[in-house]
Each structure stands twice: as C-alpha cells, then as structure tokens.
Amino acid sequence: MDDSTESSLLVLEAFFGGSHKHLLDLTLPILPEKSYYLLTLPATKWHWRSRCSALYFSQRIPRNRKFKKLFLTSCTNLAELIGLRTDLASCEKILYFHENQLVYPRKAEKDRDYQHCHNEIVSALAADKLIFNSMYNQSTFLNNCEQILNKVPNTEFQPIRLQIESKCRVLPVPIDFDKIPKLSKKMNDDKDALHIVWPHRWEHDKNPDLFRDIILELDGKNCDFRLSVLGEKTLTVPESISEICSKIGHKLLHAGFLESKEEYFQTLAESDIVLSTSIHEFQGLAVMEAILMGCFPLCPNRLVYPEYLPEKCLYSTTAQAVKFLTNACRSANSFRKRSFNIDLSHYSLKKLSKEYVQLLE
Known part of the structure; x- marks a missing residue:
C-alpha cells in the first residue's frame, strides 16, 4: 500500500488470491510510482467477502484524500460502497469481472444465492466502466442480468442491459511471458x-x-x-x-x-x-x-x-x-x-500493458 498523499488511484481487492492477485501483481508495478493506494482482504471465505467487503473498505479508505479513480472487482458491492462513502461518488469507478455469479453452476436453481447476483448487477449500474476478462464473461453477464431480475416476485424493472452494455469492454488478465x-x-x-x-x-x-x-x-x-x-x-x-x-x-x-x-x-x-x-x-x-x-x-x-x-x-x-x-x-x-500452435501472444503483458496504463493512470 502506498501511503503517499499523491495517490490518485484507489485499488480495492476483496479476494486477494488466484487470478485476482495475479492481475494486480502484474499491472500495478507498471503504473507510475506513488500513483495508487491499495487495500486488500485475504482470499478466504468468498461469500463473506462478497457480502461484507464494502463495509470493511468504507471504514479503511482514508477520508483525507481525493481519489480520481476507483478500481475494484465484482467481489465488492460498488453501489453499497458508494452509499457508505459518498465522497467516492465523483471518482471514475472501474469494475473488473474475473467471473460472474449469474451463471455459476448449481445442482438446482433453488440453490442459487441471488444476493450475489444482485450485488454484481447493482455494482454494474453504479460503475462508469465494466471490464471483463473474456468475451464469454461479458456476454453471459449481459445475457442473464435481466433474466435474474425477472425472478424477483411482484416486481418489474426497467431494462438493465441497455443501461450497462455501452460501459463494457474486454481486457484479459495478462500473462508475463x-x-x-x-x-x-x-x-x-x-x-x-x-x-x-x-x-x-x-x-x-x-x-x-x-x-x-x-x-x-x-x-x-x-x-x-x-x-x-x-x-x-x-x-x-x-x-x-x-x-x-x-x-x-x-x-x-x-x-x-x-x-x-x-x-x-x-x-x-x-x-x-x-x-x-x-x-x-x-x-x-x-x-x-x-x-x-x-x-x-x-x-x-x-x-x-x-x-x-x-x-x-x-x-x-x-x-x-x-x-x-x-x-x-x-x-x-x-x-x-505432433506439433500444435496455439497463439496466446495477445494475452501477454507486453501487449496489454499500454491498455492497462491508459485505464488506470
């Protein structure tokens, strides 16, 4: 975590492990020195991180700083965080989806925890930019957000996809070759x-x-x-x-x-x-x-x-x-x-670093 008062980017990661940690370990070092302030939670008890990380971060984000950008993953309820910390509302809010819960496989639909799905949908509405690690991730989220909300009894929502689709783009987690x-x-x-x-x-x-x-x-x-x-x-x-x-x-x-x-x-x-x-x-x-x-x-x-x-x-x-x-x-x-040629060069850090710097700087 950078304690410099010069930090203009606030980075929050509620599940600091796996691909979530991998992304930050590769992208933060390529940013200008002292340009970000990082808060994380250990990669354990995912369900609790999803439910409670907004409250946790709201209590630990410094109040004496004015951040320009906020970068976080869908494990944190962005709408809830902004409600608790209204001073962050003016930030450019960038939400990264490593996965989405709307299509998490369940043995029976009754086993699905719709609260996690709802958290991701309202976070998407609250964000300024939505970044997905693959086209599959983006399309399954967009194709299912209204279907999920249609399950809410005795309630009719305005079309959600139209409100968020223009904010979406695909930017994979890079690999440092x-x-x-x-x-x-x-x-x-x-x-x-x-x-x-x-x-x-x-x-x-x-x-x-x-x-x-x-x-x-x-x-x-x-x-x-x-x-x-x-x-x-x-x-x-x-x-x-x-x-x-x-x-x-x-x-x-x-x-x-x-x-x-x-x-x-x-x-x-x-x-x-x-x-x-x-x-x-x-x-x-x-x-x-x-x-x-x-x-x-x-x-x-x-x-x-x-x-x-x-x-x-x-x-x-x-x-x-x-x-x-x-x-x-x-x-x-x-x-x-036998020879097989699978080109993964477009996932390389060298290819993607410029896009991440432009996104986060």
Missing part, C-alpha cells in the same frame, strides 16, 4: 507413459466428478499413463478425487497444491496433456500456463475455451475425451512429436 521459464520439454522414449495434468482447484466448479469419470474409464481401457492432480485443495477433499487416489494411486505422480512455482512449472514441462473438466471458467490461466509450457490442451467445448483454442483441442462428451486420451496413450511417442 518473461516469467514463464524456458524449460526444455522432456523427450520421452517409446516406453514412457503419457503424462496428464489436471491443474485446477479441487472444487465443484472445476467438475472433479467428470475428471474422475474420464480418468477411471481411461484406466479401464488398460492405458498406460501418469497423472498429476494439482491445484489448491479444499478443506473437504471431493469424493471423486479420493476415488482417483484410491483406485489408481500407483499412476499418480502428484496430488495436491505445489507451493513452489518452480516445481509447478517443472511438472507442467514434464506433462504431455493438460486436461480441463470445468463447468465454470472465464479465462483459464492454469490452462494457458500449461500450454506455454508445452502441454496439449484438452478442454470442454464450452465456456471461454473456444475463444482461444482450436477445434482439435475441444471435446463435447466424456466419450470424446476418453477416445482422444486413449489414442494418445497408445501412441505416446508419436503424440509428443
């Missing part, structure tokens, strides 16, 4: 098994059940492969992950979060295929990092993935994913020699 290590790809011989990596949080929205189904069906075909199950664990390990560990533990090379970034990248460099089974993904930094480390991506033909992956990398059914992996396992050496 200079920090991606130049590790040589492991050249295996014919006897080396295919190495599959699943680099996601062990949570519902990353669909560990589908991951289990694909991997156990692949194992049932007597395919030789090795598996790394990375990503952050939750307090309760999903039953599907436990099932993988118990049934094919002899094929597991890693199971759990790798604290060392060097070890993480080394594991990616030694892997052949990065597998995603997500049902909630708006950019996919973990998949992008794996691609940059030489992994072939095998991802669902939905969500954000079709924005930057060719058709050959996408599957629509479990059977398609299993068939692709089966063929790759049975001719692992030939698979490793």
